[in-house]
Amino acid sequence: MAVFHPSAEYLVDYAAGNSSEALGLLVATHLALCPGCRAAVGRLEALGGALIDGMTPSATHGRSLGGALAQLDRAAQEQAVPRRSRAAGRAPMLPRPLRDYLGAAGDELPWRGLFPGIKRIALPALSGGTAELLMIGAGRAIPRHTHRGDEFNLVLAGGFCDGADHYGRGDVAVADFQVNHRPVADSDGPCICFAVSEAPPRFTGLLGQVLNLFTGR
Amino acid sequence: MDREALAECVERIAANADRAAFAQLYLHFAPRVKGYLMRLGADAGLAEDLAQEVLLTVWRKAAHFDRRQSSVSTWLYTIARNRRIDVLRRERRPELDPEDPALVPAAPVAADVAMDQSRRDASLRAAIAELPAEQSELLRLAFYEGKSHSEIAVARALPLGTVKSRMRLAFNRLRRALEPTL
Numbered sequence: 001m002a003v004f005h006p007s008a009e010y011l012v013d014y015a016a017g018n019s020s021e022a023l024g025l026l027v028a029t030h031l032a033l034c035p036g037c038r039a040a041v042g043r044l045e046a047l048g049g050a051l052i053d054g055m056t057p058s059a060t061h062g063r064s065l066g067g068a069l070a071q072l073d074r075a076a077q078e079q080a081v082p083r084r085s086r087a088a089g090r091a092p093m094l095p096r097p098l099r100d101y102l103g104a105a106g107d108e109l110p111w112r113g114l115f116p117g118i119k120r121i122a123l124p125a126l127s128g129g130t131a132e133l134l135m136i137g138a139g140r141a142i143p144r145h146t147h148r149g150d151e152f153n154l155v156l157a158g159g160f161c162d163g164a165d166h167y168g169r170g171d172v173a174v175a176d177f178q179v180n181h182r183p184v185a186d187s188d189g190p191c192i193c194f195a196v197s198e199a200p201p202r203f204t205g206l207l208g209q210v211l212n213l214f215t216g217r
Numbered sequence: 218m219d220r221e222a223l224a225e226c227v228e229r230i231a232a233n234a235d236r237a238a239f240a241q242l243y244l245h246f247a248p249r250v251k252g253y254l255m256r257l258g259a260d261a262g263l264a265e266d267l268a269q270e271v272l273l274t275v276w277r278k279a280a281h282f283d284r285r286q287s288s289v290s291t292w293l294y295t296i297a298r299n300r301r302i303d304v305l306r307r308e309r310r311p312e313l314d315p316e317d318p319a320l321v322p323a324a325p326v327a328a329d330v331a332m333d334q335s336r337r338d339a340s341l342r343a344a345i346a347e348l349p350a351e352q353s354e355l356l357r358l359a360f361y362e363g364k365s366h367s368e369i370a371v372a373r374a375l376p377l378g379t380v381k382s383r384m385r386l387a388f389n390r391l392r393r394a395l396e397p398t399l
Contacts (some may be wrong), residue, residue, distance in 0.1 A: 049291030
């Protein structure tokens with residue numbers, strides 16, 4: 001069960017429909033893995049329900065209802081899916097919101113080497129930040145870096161340590177521009193993260209300065 | 218119409234494709250959804266078209282509605298919010314799927330501690346009414362004016378950290394108000 005959650009302002013943005021696409025995708029993916037935050041977003045959505053209830057009705061055209069009724073025959077009704085009909089088995093690594101954006105089934109992902117021990121898949125351009133999947137080899141570290149904007153890392157498989165904190169599946173680690181850190185993947189297997197950076201990271205070590213040249217940062 | 222009557226309309230649509238129930242829901246909600254969409258920047262014509270689409274979605278998805286999970290208003294709000302992102306912001310929208318096999322299910326809540334939905338809505342509204350003005354203002358800007366927390370900071374000339382901490386305070390108060398009383 002997730003221990004580190006997106007803070008309230010990101011859940012409010014999401015529930016009110018105001019997230020950037022990149023952070024909306026990160027929050028939606030966390031929600032799939034965190035029933036507690038799903039319930040919290042549900043409560044915030046009830047605020048939206050209260051908003052609809054309190055709305056002064058804005059008169060619709062007289063023909064509006066007739067137009068809708070005329071379309072009902074073409075609007076096929078969906079059948080209810082019985083809950084818990086899902087086959088018991090291993091949960092896919094990628095929750096659906098992320099799967100939809102990668103257009104891949106899950107296991108056959110087009111990883112590309114970024115640095116030694118680190119592979120990456122860039123997502124299509126989204127509003128609000130750079131989004132990518134990162135695979136960090138067992139026991140490997142991401143070179144020490146700082147940020148010009150906030151960076152969000154959602155763990156999908158394995159885990160990593162950053163200072164005293166350990167992050168596992170479903171956890172969201174947030175690093176702001178003041179953090180100069182060097183996250184290290186667990187030693188028992190690769191760690192796969194969904195990372196969103198509001199601005200690209202800036203590497204600070206000696207190796208990092210060389211990397212900045214290559215990554216155009 | 219009260220919330221029970223509205224929920225019955227949706228259930229009648231699901232069970233019998235009941236057109237009269239649909240007409241009742243339409244007359245109640247379409248003008249409100251139109252008002253919501255206009256408030257968030259749609260012109261009258263677009264808001265009317267989208268409100269109609271939202272109500273047609275209710276017809277198609279009526280079988281998915283569960284009155285134990287949410288009120289009709291809250292369910293409709295999420296449909297309208299999503300259409301707004303799709304059409305007004307012209308963005309793809311990440312979709313949470315309740316049937317996703319990767320979804321971590323919620324632990325069942327014992328019936329004697331679970332608050333029923335109408336009591337939860339009442340507690341929520343009471344809690345909002347009691348929020349300090351500076352906190353309820355932020356929620357109003359988020360839900361009524363469609364501003365993200367960083368846009369609110371810019372619009373109100375507040376430090377971003379202040380907006381974040383006020384939102385966290387408001388959020389915690391709402392959460393406490395809704396915790397099942399043991």
